[in-house]
Amino acid sequence: MPNETIKIKVPVLARVEGEGALDLTIENKQITDLKLRIYEPPRYFEKFLEGRNHYDVLDTVARICGICPVAYQMTATHAIESIFGVTINPWIRAMRRLFYCGEWLQSHSLHIHLLAAPDFLKFNSAIEMATQYPDEVRRGLKLQALGNDLVVLFGARSVHPVGAKIGGFSKAPNKKTVDALLQRVTGAKQDAIDLIQWLDALDLPDDQQDFTSVALHHDNEYPFNEGRIISDDGLDITIAEFEKHFKEMQVDHSTALHCLLDGKPYLVGPLARLNLNKDQLPKEVQQLMQGLKAQFPSKNMFHSIIARAIEIYFTLIEAEKILSHYEVTDQACMRFETKAGTGYGCTEAPRGILWHRYDTDEKGCITKAIIVPPTSQNQPRIEEDLKNSLINFGLANTKEDLQLHAEKVIRNYDPCISCATHFLDLTLVRDGINESTKHQSTAAPCFKHVNLSKAAIIGIGSPIKGDELGWHAIDVLQKNKSIQKLKDKGLDLFKLDRPGILLSESIKDYDHVIIIDAMKTADQENNFVWLDIAKLKSVSNVYSSHQLGVAESLQWIKTVTLLPKDIALFAIAEIGHKNLVKNILQCLIA
Amino acid sequence: MSKSTVSKPSVAVHKFSSCDGCQLAFINMGEPLLALSQLVEIKYFAEAGPLDDKGHVDIAIIEGSVSTSKDEVRLQKIRNNCTHLMTIGACATSGGIQALRNMANTKEWIADIYANPSVIDNLDNSTPIKDHVKVDLELWGCPINKHQILTAIRALLFGVLPVEDSDKVCMECKRQQTVCVMVTKNEPCMGPVTRTGCGALCPHVGRDCFGCYGPAENPNTHALANRLQGLGLVKDEVARRFLFINSGAEPFHQEAQHWKK
DSSP: OTTOEEEEEESOOOBSSSBEEEEEEEETTEEEEEEEEEOOOOOOHHHHHTTOBGGGHHHHHGGGOSSOHHHHHHHHHHHHHHHHTOOOOHHHHHHHHHHHHHHHHHHHHHIIIIIIHHHHTTOSSHHHHHHHOHHHHHHHHHHHHHHHHHHHHHHSSSSSOSOEETTEESOOOOHHHHHHHHHHHHHHHHHHHHHHHHHHTSOOOOOBOOOOBEEEEOSSSOOSSOOEEEETTSOEEOGGGHHHHEEEEOOTTBSSOEEEETTBOOBOSHHHHHHHHGGGSOHHHHHHHHTOSSOSSOOBGGGHHHHHHHHHHHHHHHHHHHHHTOOOOSOSBOOOOOOOEEEEEEEEETTEEEEEEEEEOTTSBEEEEEEEOHHHHHHHHHHHHHHHHHHHHOTTSOHHHHHHHHHHHHHHTOOSTTTTOOOOOOOOOOOOTTOOOOOEESSOOOOSSOOGGGEEEEEEEOSSTTOOHHHHHHHHHHHOHHHHHHHHTTOEEEEEESOGGGHHHHHTTOSEEEEEEEOSSOOSSOSEEEEOGGGOSOOOSSSOOSSSOHHHHHHHHHHTTOOOSEEEEEEESSOOHHHHHHHHHHHHOO | OOOOOOOOOEEEEEEOBSOSTTTHHHHTTOTHHHHHHHHSEEEEETTTSOBOOOSOEEEEEEESBBOSTTHHHHHHHHHHTEEEEEEEHHHHHHOOGGGGGGGSOHHHHHHHHOSOGGGOOOOSOOBOGGGTSOOSEEEOOTTOOHHHHHHHHHHHHTTSOOOOOOOBHHHHHHHHTOOOHHHHHOOOOOGGGBBOOSOSHHHHTTSOOOOTTOBOSSOOHHHHHHHHHHTTOOHHHHHHHHSSTTTTSHHHHHHHHHHOO
16 A cells, blocks of 8 residues: 555543544655644643733642642742842742642643553543443542642642742741651552552553653752753753753644743643652652662653653652641741842752743733743644654554554653543443332441541531531530530540531541431431431431431442441431430440 | 343543543543453553544544634544533633633744644643533643542443532541641642542642632632631732633633722
């Protein structure tokens, strides 16, 4: 077939810092057209910032990317602080590293498990992969959740977090929350080691290519917020010199500008970082790396997935170090005076260096902003890699195989999340949501081997009249002497306002939970009833006056096996003091 | 008689101009996402994988604002192919942060950024979905959270309209017994006019709300704007408090007009 032409068009590459597609034409076994098209409409953030006060900047730039808002906030704050002459204290410096650890951890875990690994294990999706590798997928979701919770520690939410500000943070987290996270971080280290070894054992393609790695470099530590910009071609500059060497330019097939280093494509991201900063990693990480099949520095782009896993291990060690020395401070934010000037920020986003430049007037208003994200830096390199990699792979392969290989190469760069991920192919039959099987009793269930420091009583209510019963019950219990004794041994009592599915967050750290809620449809003979959630197949909404009933929330949580070891729902129609305390005590200290 | 087979309700998630942060409410859900996928069939969700956009779906969920010449055609097709249409997040419900360009000369901006502006397809305005097609349900927030999305889908599966929480952030602060940042620290808090649903996160960490959930019901924006001026904000700064994440939302847009230079 001498004149064979293969045209491959992938119209929706899902996101590549927005919306992207791949066009590939092969004629006579030559690639004649290859474009990573980015057609996400521009959103003009640099322009929105002009005229705005410095205190709006972090909330603005977070919205450039829902996946790495911490990176945008950290880069911007360092740039603006350099103009105002703010020197942050060691507490803030450490906490910013911790904040960043959270973002790397969630972003890397997501990419490895949901996007990249199914490629190498020949599954169409993470869900499909979960049927054969359930523990590995679950481990990944756990690491991702831990990363999100580290961001929440300072930011109150993981997408567009709200706690960071110019000068530091709005609030220092309390010690109890920090200690709980520390335990989880320490526990996750073995998961990271297992993850690295699992990935290292995979049969990854061997595709050696010549490319330039670019990353931040700091003399004493693995880089997050500070350092010089270096490359393995000898580049070594301050972040203020970025514009002398790196130039952004427009190509017709992309709304994202392409960025070149001295006219050539280059790589940023985990593999580039590891190639240039291997010696900056903690000893235990370096030791682990010595025993791996994959050796770094590496010129095989497919080693990116292992680089990501190694960085996951690093973030856990770093987070553990910071969390274990944590003390609450009353100086979570530095004071400063605004000044006119120009400032630069460059930090390591999960996908590579993110560079900002701001000009301000003396009131601290932004007069000009320039933002160079990692994906626009990697775009020319992705196109170059695709060309080389497809030739190495063999252009005589079938169209399907070529397309799959091309997508695999693109996904490798993690150009934001969903470059053709395939997550929700589940076709399970809905089993009778409205089935109203009743498992109720007036006899209290007896929890066995209760560890009171892992036990909680939660009153559910709302300010609506008649719906405060769950809250009142907690007030009554708080005053009771027998209950107070249990509290001294670690029992927690608290109130929640119509938590809905949020309940899962509140109960996840306990082994034994009693939930007290108001009951709308009272049992005819009794003013209370115990519901055994563990035995319920499914529940209806007859008991609760809340919009998304507590019982349903528990049912929901149960389906995903997040329920504590012991859980009971105590529904009450009136307060009934004697019965209340008696029942609770029976349940907890049988 | 043969047993009738009950098919699962189908859902499609579509993206227009946005940061993808609201879709993360699904992807960050963790294991509850697996439970959700047992309750509904997700036919289209590019960020997560499925790409079947043919045929009818029960619920179409839309992130992002209308921003290019091709968006309207795509949107109309989605509307024609769904029973309920639900918008998620500030971009889809009010035009989002990128609606800030509606007050500027977009063509000049494009020329400032791109050497070859002619290849950039971008409308002058960024507009919410409801300006173009009928919207059945709106979830506000920048970003929305998983609890909003799960609660809404759950309610629709029960065959009832989800209850809209359009209370003010202030009410949530009182319920949580969070100390008022405006009263105690003179922070220019937007809580008195902003819709709750976030959990009053900003006052909880000791800072001012900046209105990312959009206007609450019956917001007294003018009284708040006067108070902001009382706190020492100049007129232009007062206007910018309203012209931020939800500048396209009517009460915020209107109030800002009184204060703009």
